[in-house]
Amino acid sequence: MSVRVVVADDQTVVRDGLVTLLKLLPGIDVIAAASDGREAVELVAEHDPDVLLVDLRMPAMDGVEATRRVRADHPRTEVVVLTTYSDDDSVLTALRAGARGFLTKDADAESIGRALQAAAAGQSIVDADVQRRLIEGTTKRVEASVSGLTPREVEVLRLIAEGLSNTEIARHLVVSEATVKTHINHLFAKANLRDRAQAVAYAYRLGLA
Amino acid sequence: MSVRVVVADDQTVVRDGLVTLLKLLPGIDVIAAASDGREAVELVAEHDPDVLLVDLRMPAMDGVEATRRVRADHPRTEVVVLTTYSDDDSVLTALRAGARGFLTKDADAESIGRALQAAAAGQSIVDADVQRRLIEGTTKRVEASVSGLTPREVEVLRLIAEGLSNTEIARHLVVSEATVKTHINHLFAKANLRDRAQAVAYAYRLGLA
DNA sequence: CCGGATCTCAACCCCAGGGTTGACTCTCAG
DNA sequence: CTGAGAGTCAACCCTGGGGTTGAGATCCGG
Numbered sequence: 001m002s003v004r005v006v007v008a009d010d011q012t013v014v015r016d017g018l019v020t021l022l023k024l025l026p027g028i029d030v031i032a033a034a035s036d037g038r039e040a041v042e043l044v045a046e047h048d049p050d051v052l053l054v055d056l057r058m059p060a061m062d063g064v065e066a067t068r069r070v071r072a073d074h075p076r077t078e079v080v081v082l083t084t085y086s087d088d089d090s091v092l093t094a095l096r097a098g099a100r101g102f103l104t105k106d107a108d109a110e111s112i113g114r115a116l117q118a119a120a121a122g123q124s125i126v127d128a129d130v131q132r133r134l135i136e137g138t139t140k141r142v143e144a145s146v147s148g149l150t151p152r153e154v155e156v157l158r159l160i161a162e163g164l165s166n167t168e169i170a171r172h173l174v175v176s177e178a179t180v181k182t183h184i185n186h187l188f189a190k191a192n193l194r195d196r197a198q199a200v201a202y203a204y205r206l207g208l209a
Numbered sequence: 210m211s212v213r214v215v216v217a218d219d220q221t222v223v224r225d226g227l228v229t230l231l232k233l234l235p236g237i238d239v240i241a242a243a244s245d246g247r248e249a250v251e252l253v254a255e256h257d258p259d260v261l262l263v264d265l266r267m268p269a270m271d272g273v274e275a276t277r278r279v280r281a282d283h284p285r286t287e288v289v290v291l292t293t294y295s296d297d298d299s300v301l302t303a304l305r306a307g308a309r310g311f312l313t314k315d316a317d318a319e320s321i322g323r324a325l326q327a328a329a330a331g332q333s334i335v336d337a338d339v340q341r342r343l344i345e346g347t348t349k350r351v352e353a354s355v356s357g358l359t360p361r362e363v364e365v366l367r368l369i370a371e372g373l374s375n376t377e378i379a380r381h382l383v384v385s386e387a388t389v390k391t392h393i394n395h396l397f398a399k400a401n402l403r404d405r406a407q408a409v410a411y412a413y414r415l416g417l418a
Numbered sequence: 419c420c421g422g423a424t425c426t427c428a429a430c431c432c433c434a435g436g437g438t439t440g441a442c443t444c445t446c447a448g
Numbered sequence: 449c450t451g452a453g454a455g456t457c458a459a460c461c462c463t464g465g466g467g468t469t470g471a472g473a474t475c476c477g478g
Binding site: 178 | 425427428
């Protein structure tokens with residue numbers, strides 16, 4: 001029984017290449033090809049394939065989101081991610097989203113076929129690099145030091161991270177709201193933040209909260 | 210070119226079974242069989258195989274230590290671990306020690322063959338359970354406590370926590386901005402949040418980011 | 419004593435974001 | 449078949465937050 005596969009890649013060359021490549025492999029049936037994530041999800045719903053082979057970076061909907069959708073709506077269909085860069089951060093995200101396998105685009109036909117077969121059989125194939133990163137865990141946690149920020153700015157950042165509004169922060173620090181806004185603007189500029197939501201994330205990553 | 214394999218298992222039945230099983234597979238050559246870890250290391254040194262298929266629990270030298278030795282002294286030889294219990298703690302240890310793949314003893318012949326081929330090609334095959342455990346190791350607390358929120362709301366919350374604006378979230382989920390705002394309003398009401406800054410903090414405490 | 423950094427404050431503009439209401443569709447359990 | 453929940457979308461209002469400029473007060477090191 002052949003493994004039924006849907007391919008999704010926005011680059012025509014890659015997509016067509018994959019399709020013709022996979023068609024030559026025994027035990028692999030390419031039943032559809034999508035050019036973006038949205039279409040990929042639709043085709044999965046339509047054809048109920050064994051495996052979705054999906055690129056990470058795509059317009060309309062990226063591979064991570066497509067993976068999440070497919071795993072949520074069609075748990076029978078396994079997802080194998082294909083990407084250009086093995087050190088892409090979203091690789092881990094994709095695996096957490098439920099991707100079964102992971103391949104780089106320089107993989108040869110046999111490797112791809114093997115990964116598809118494995119995924120269909122419930123096994124999981126990942127690239128050596130990714131495996132190492134998984135095993136070592138997220139120990140990379142960078143030391144994005146708080147340096148550059150003045151004590152007052154750090155203070156304000158912490159309060160932002162607690163969900164306080166500007167007026168609340170002003171009351172808390174016993175200064176005017178204008179002052180708070182000034183600190184916040186400096187802080188945003190220094191840390192390259194757009195709004196307080198990003199600031200909260202920043203603070204949490206720094207371990208301020 | 211066939212993949213040259215050395216098998217190591219202390220149980221005679223399993224060992225002989227594996228050998229005969231693997232000999233039936235195309236592209237696999239079993240060139241030696243060991244009954245403990247010490248012997249396995251010796252046979253690897255002697256035959257320089259592509260892959261060592263090794264049981265975790267063995268007398269004289271267990272699979273983890275054998276893996277470490279082989280990876281240190283014969284980096285050309287990949288190691289695939291075979292064991293009875295997928296929840297064995299030493300599984301992670303073995304992977305850290307440099308094992309390329311991981312199989313349970315209820316794997317069928319094709320799965321084993323695939324894992325050996327993959328290992329020889331530099332890929333890594335792991336059992337689904339093990340993959341899940343590896344991934345959970347890198348994530349924080351599970352999102353089980355996100356009770357009350359619908360999947361879509363959780364999705365939106367995660368994206369908020371990444372610092373995305375409403376328009377960006379809409380683009381990402383391929384819906385209109387109005388829909389995003391609706392989800393956000395529901396989400397805020399349920400979780401008793403005032404603005405997205407508090408939402409980010411909430412998400413981080415839940416381990417969503 | 420001067421320059422720089424920090425902290426403070428004000429007035430202004432503008433829009434993203436949050437609140438509200440209402441509506442259409444689909445699915446699924448009862 | 450019906451009602452509830454989920455997801456989708458639109459129109460409206462209005463405040464808070466972010467951007468900008470400019471400026472006075474304090475402190476410290478060179």
